[in-house]
Amino acid sequence: MTDPTERQLRELFAADAARAPHPGGLAALTLHRVRHRRRVRTTAATGLIAAVLVTGGSAVVWGPLGSSSFPAAAPTGVGELPGGATEDCSSGYSSARLAAELTQEGAFALDGTVTAIELGADPGPGRPSRYASVTFRVHTWYHGGSGGTVEVLLGPPDVTSQTSDVRSYGIGTRLLVSGQVAETAKVSDAPTTEDVAHFGFSCGSTRYYDDATAAEWAAVAAGEAPAGALPATRAASCPEYSPALVGERDFALDGTVTGIGEQRFPRLPGETESDGYYSVTFEVHTWYLGGTGGTVTLHMEELPYLPTPEGGSVETYGVGTRLLVSGVVSEIEGRGLIGQGCGYTRYHDEQTAAEWTAATD
Amino acid sequence: MTFEEFVAAQGRPLLRLAFVLTGDRHLAEDLTQTALADAYRHWRKVRAAADPAAYVRRMLVNAHLSWRRRRSSTERPAELVDASIDPAAGPGDALEAREQMRTLLAGLAPRARTVLVLRYYADLDDAAIAEAMGVSQSAVRATASRALAGLRSTAVVEAVQEAP
Numbered sequence: 243m244t245d246p247t248e249r250q251l252r253e254l255f256a257a258d259a260a261r262a263p264h265p266g267g268l269a270a271l272t273l274h275r276v277r278h279r280r281r282v283r284t285t286a287a288t289g290l291i292a293a294v295l296v297t298g299g300s301a302v303v304w305g306p307l308g309s310s311s312f313p314a315a316a317p318t319g320v321g322e323l324p325g326g327a328t329e330d331c332s333s334g335y336s337s338a339r340l341a342a343e344l345t346q347e348g349a350f351a352l353d354g355t356v357t358a359i360e361l362g363a364d365p366g367p368g369r370p371s372r373y374a375s376v377t378f379r380v381h382t383w384y385h386g387g388s389g390g391t392v393e394v395l396l397g398p399p400d401v402t403s404q405t406s407d408v409r410s411y412g413i414g415t416r417l418l419v420s421g422q423v424a425e426t427a428k429v430s431d432a433p434t435t436e437d438v439a440h441f442g443f444s445c446g447s448t449r450y451y452d453d454a455t456a457a458e459w460a461a462v463a464a465g466e467a468p469a470g471a472l473p474a475t476r477a478a479s480c481p482e483y484s485p486a487l488v489g490e491r492d493f494a495l496d497g498t499v500t501g502i503g504e505q506r507f508p509r510l511p512g513e514t515e516s517d518g519y520y521s522v523t524f525e526v527h528t529w530y531l532g533g534t535g536g537t538v539t540l541h542m543e544e545l546p547y548l549p550t551p552e553g554g555s556v557e558t559y560g561v562g563t564r565l566l567v568s569g570v571v572s573e574i575e576g577r578g579l580i581g582q583g584c585g586y587t588r589y590h591d592e593q594t595a596a597e598w599t600a601a602t603d
Numbered sequence: 604m605t606f607e608e609f610v611a612a613q614g615r616p617l618l619r620l621a622f623v624l625t626g627d628r629h630l631a632e633d634l635t636q637t638a639l640a641d642a643y644r645h646w647r648k649v650r651a652a653a654d655p656a657a658y659v660r661r662m663l664v665n666a667h668l669s670w671r672r673r674r675s676s677t678e679r680p681a682e683l684v685d686a687s688i689d690p691a692a693g694p695g696d697a698l699e700a701r702e703q704m705r706t707l708l709a710g711l712a713p714r715a716r717t718v719l720v721l722r723y724y725a726d727l728d729d730a731a732i733a734e735a736m737g738v739s740q741s742a743v744r745a746t747a748s749r750a751l752a753g754l755r756s757t758a759v760v761e762a763v764q765e766a767p
Contacts, residue, residue: 248751250701251708254708259619259620262615265610268618268639272610272639
């Protein structure tokens with residue numbers, strides 16, 4: 243039988259253990275310590291840093307310090323940064339989505355190179371961290387920030403495939419990052435003790451750097467009108483967009499939004515929920531195909547707002563937005579014209595308007 | 604198993620053990636990182652061990668005892684009690700008894716306190732404690748026995764002294 247002293251010891255130790263610090267970023271901190279010691283040792287011997295970090299069977303070679311203190315082969319890629327699989331990414335990336343996101347309070351967008359990564363808190367055995375605290379050397383602040391460095395909470399640098407140990411990003415990776423400064427109290431395992439932090443958006447709003455996208459971000463941040471397809475606000479299957487295929491729609495128009503109603507189509511017998519289409523009225527400037535009259539009310543597949551992973555929403559179009567809309571006549575009698583997503587409804591620009599004119603002649 | 608996977612699974616229990624051993628969150632973090640850094644440097648050996656967690660725990664315990672030896676000339680027992688430990692965490696008598704026990708533990712030799720932590724917090728048997736500390740099982744039993752006897756007798760003496 244356990245005597246009182248032994249019982250007291252168990253209770254005391256258990257109580258102390260419950261107050262132990264959180265192990266957030268333990269692996270990253272440990273590796274930082276290992277690397278730091280290696281750098282100090284190697285620098286003293288040769289004046290160069292040539293430490294080899296072996297992680298999970300792969301080797302990352304660190305080149306000489308100087309103009310570039312990053313690994314010779316920093317992880318890189320094209321387009322959307324992988325990860326964030328826990329988020330609903332059905333909405334995808336577009337410059338219009340970025341423009342909408344940057345209207346949020348605390349939004350930021352930058353071009354930067356990763357200089358340090360600290361993994362987030364341990365959410366339990368077998369479960370990956372949700373966040374890594376990533377330090378960037380900032381080349382350009384497009385929106386909402388200043389200074390030469392910033393720490394951003396991103397999804398961890400996951401391994402990109404089962405056949406490779408290459409991480410989605412690492413020290414030296416150049417990224418275009420957009421996100422929002424938000425309270426950390428909403429995130430239980432954020433690897434920071436600050437009250438607020440820079441949270442990077444997922445779902446394509448953080449991307450590998452390329453010149454074209456960087457120029458696009460600069461244009462968006464400069465307040466230029468959004469261009470391209472309406473951001474996809476729901477998962478949908480549809481034919482890939484091309485201007486030529488607009489000619490195969492039932493209707494196509496150039497119009498300005500004058501009113502947005504509620505979800506137009508209520509449940510039918512046997513349906514469990516409404517289809518969620520929004521009733522949107524347009525002042526029509528041009529009918530390219532399939533209609534007449536100065537105004538029309540369409541049923542839009544794409545919502546006029548974009549849900550964000552953080553639980554909020556941003557407007558994607560509203561009264562005054564000029565759109566090029568094409569779509570089909572509903573197969574259900576009385577449901578009118580459906581403005582399709584998937585690229586078949588786009589922000590107006592002269593070049594696309596000319597393409598639609600040509601496609602529907 | 605990668606190093607990161609190991610830390611994801613064992614980082615928390617190691618940090619908790621370090622905190623119970625040191626009573627100081629900064630020391631605990633430093634101690635845990637030291638042990639894990641050693642594990643990282645010898646990762647092949649750790650991964651190949653029959654029980655990698657026990658292997659790293661031994662590294663942590665050894666580092667702790669090594670630190671204690673180096674710091675013993677300047678450290679006061681009171682420093683073992685971390686300011687972050689909430690004194691209002693328990694009801695009156697139990698809290699008082701717990702604080703008394705904490706004080707008594709702080710007065711024990713580092714090896715004796717470590718044996719008690721491994722036995723009553725980590726729930727290790729004498730063989731595992733001996734393995735973690737690099738001593739014989741009989742040494743573990745003797746150390747634990749003396750430590751417990753010391754705690755009991757001191758507690759009794761203090762209780763008598765405090766009696767009206």
